[in-house]
Amino acid sequence: MQIGLLGKTNVGKSTFFSAATELVVPIANHPFTTIKPNVGITYVRVNCVCKEFKVKDNPIHSICINGNRFIPIKLIDIAGLVPGAHKGRGLGNKFLDDARQADALIHVIDAAGATDSEGRSCAAGSNDPLEDLKFVEEEFDLWLASIISKDWSKIAREVEHKIKKLEELLAEKLSGLSIREELIVDVLKNTKKKPIEWDENDIISFAKRLRMISKPIVVAANKADIKQAEINIQRLKEYTLAIPCSAEAELLLKLASKKGIIEYLAGDSKFTIKDTNLTKEQMAALDKTKAFLDKWGSTGIQDVINTIVLKVLKMIVVYPVEDVEKLSDKKGNILPDAYLMKEGSTAKDLAYTIHTDLAENFIYALDVRNKQRVGADYKLKNNDIIQIVASR
Numbered sequence: 200m201q202i203g204l205l206g207k208t209n210v211g212k213s214t215f216f217s218a219a220t221e222l223v224v225p226i227a228n229h230p231f232t233t234i235k236p237n238v239g240i241t242y243v244r245v246n247c248v249c250k251e252f253k254v255k256d257n258p259i260h261s262i263c264i265n266g267n268r269f270i271p272i273k274l275i276d277i278a279g280l281v282p283g284a285h286k287g288r289g290l291g292n293k294f295l296d297d298a299r300q301a302d303a304l305i306h307v308i309d310a311a312g313a314t315d316s317e318g319r320s321c322a323a324g325s326n327d328p329l330e331d332l333k334f335v336e337e338e339f340d341l342w343l344a345s346i347i348s349k350d351w352s353k354i355a356r357e358v359e360h361k362i363k364k365l366e367e368l369l370a371e372k373l374s375g376l377s378i379r380e381e382l383i384v385d386v387l388k389n390t391k392k393k394p395i396e397w398d399e400n401d402i403i404s405f406a407k408r409l410r411m412i413s414k415p416i417v418v419a420a421n422k423a424d425i426k427q428a429e430i431n432i433q434r435l436k437e438y439t440l441a442i443p444c445s446a447e448a449e450l451l452l453k454l455a456s457k458k459g460i461i462e463y464l465a466g467d468s469k470f471t472i473k474d475t476n477l478t479k480e481q482m483a484a485l486d487k488t489k490a491f492l493d494k495w496g497s498t499g500i501q502d503v504i505n506t507i508v509l510k511v512l513k514m515i516v517v518y519p520v521e522d523v524e525k526l527s528d529k530k531g532n533i534l535p536d537a538y539l540m541k542e543g544s545t546a547k548d549l550a551y552t553i554h555t556d557l558a559e560n561f562i563y564a565l566d567v568r569n570k571q572r573v574g575a576d577y578k579l580k581n582n583d584i585i586q587i588v589a590s591r
C-alpha cells in the first residue's frame with residue numbers, strides 16, 4: 200500500500216512527510232524545496248487485539264505500544280505544483296510520475312491561506328485554499344489526460360478495427376498507475392462516443408472521472424495552528440473530505456518524544472512532559488502545541504492517515520496465527536503480524552498475502568475467536584484472528 204502527498208508548493212508536504220515518517224528531509228519556507236521524491240514508512244494506528252486477549256505480543260513487521268498497533272504503509276512526498284504546471288510552469292507536472300503507484304493521495308493544503316498561488320509566503324487569510332484545491336486537482340487530471348492521450352489515434356484505430364477493446368488498451372497504458380481494469384470499464388460505461396470521435400475535452404473528462412475513483416483524495420487542511428485557518432476548514436469541509444491538521448505541531452511532538460522530552464504517541468490527544476530542565480523556548484513551544492491539541496483533539500496527521508486507509512480505501516486489519524492456543528507463529532511470536540486487507544477479502548486472499556503455497560494448498564481456515572472452521576470464501580472481518588490450515 201502506497202500513499203502519495205500532493206499539493207501546491209510550500210504548503211507543508213515535506214513537514215507532513217517528516218512528521219509521519221520521522222525521516223529528516225529538507226523543509227523550508229520557499230517554493231520548490233523538494234525536487235526528488237522522499238519515500239518513507241508511516242503507520243496506520245489501530246487498537247490491537249492483544250488487549251482483548253490479555254497477551255503480550257511480539258510484532259515482527261508492525262509495532263505495538265500499550266495496545267496500539269502501528270501497521271506500516273509507504274508514504275511518498277513529491278515536488279509541489281503551481282497553476283499552469285501542465286504548461287511547464289514551476290517544476291511542471293511531469294514529476295507527478297513519482298506518485299504513479301499511489302493507491303490514494305493526501306492533498307496537503309495551506310488552510311490558513313498564508314501562501315499565494317505561486318507558493319510564496321503571504322498574509323494569512325489572503326489566499327483562498329478552495330482555489331488551491333481546484334487547481335491542484337485540475338493539474339493532476341491534466342497530467343493523467345496527457346498519459347492517456349499519448350498515441351490516442353493508434354488506440355482509436357485499433358478499437359475501430361476491433362483489434363482490441365478500449366478498456367484493454369487503456370488498462371495496458373495505465374498499468375504502471377495501479378489502476379484496475381474494472382475501474383476503467385466503470386468509467387467508460389457512461390461514454391457513448393467512439394474513441395475515434397473523442398477530442399481533448401473528452402479525454403480530460405475521462406481522466407477526471409477515472410482519478411476520482413482510482414486515486415481517492417483526502418485533504419489535509421494544514422497550518423490549522425494559524426487563526427485564519429478555522430473558517431477555511433469549514434469551507435473546505437463543505438466541499439470535500441478535509442481533516443484539520445498541523446504538520447508542524449506533529450513534527451515538534453515527534454522530535455520532542457524522540458529526545459525523551461515528552462511521552463507522546465502519534466494520534467494522541469495529549470502528551471506528558473518527562474524532562475524537567477526545559478528552556479523557556481521549549482516550554483513555550485510545548486504550551487502552544489498543548490493549546491492546539493486541546494482545541495482540535497489531535498495534530499490531525501494520524502487522523503489523515505487512518506482516514507485514508509481505513510475509511511476511504513476501506514481496509515480492515517486481520518491477524519494470522521499458526522498456533523491457535525498461544526495466538527502465535529511457529530516460533531512462538533504472539534500475534535506476529537497484522538495485515539491490512541481490503542474489505543470483502545476472503546480467507547483465501549489472506550492465505551495469498553502470507554504465501555502462495557499456503558493459498559494453493561488451502562484446506563480450511565479457523566476463526567480463532569469462536570474456533571469455527573471457515574472455507575476459502577469466508578469474508579474476513581476487521582480484527583479477525585485467523586489460522587490457515589494447508590495440506591503441506
Ligand SMILES: Nc1nc2c(ncn2[C@@H]2O[C@H](COP(=O)(O)OP(=O)(O)OP(=O)(O)O)[C@@H](O)[C@H]2O)c(=O)[nH]1
Nearest residue numbers: 208209210211212213214227231232233279446447
Ligand atoms: N504554521 C505552520 N507552518 C507549517 C506547517 N507545516 C509546514 N509549515 C511551514 O511551511 C513551510 C513549507 O514547508 P515544507 O514542508 O517545506 O512545504 P512543501 O509543501 O514540502 O514545499 P515544497 O517542497 O517546496 O513544494 C515551512 O516553513 C514549514 O515550517 C504547519 O502545520 N503550520
Ligand SMILES: [Mg+2]
Nearest residue numbers: 212213232233
Ligand atoms: Mg517539500
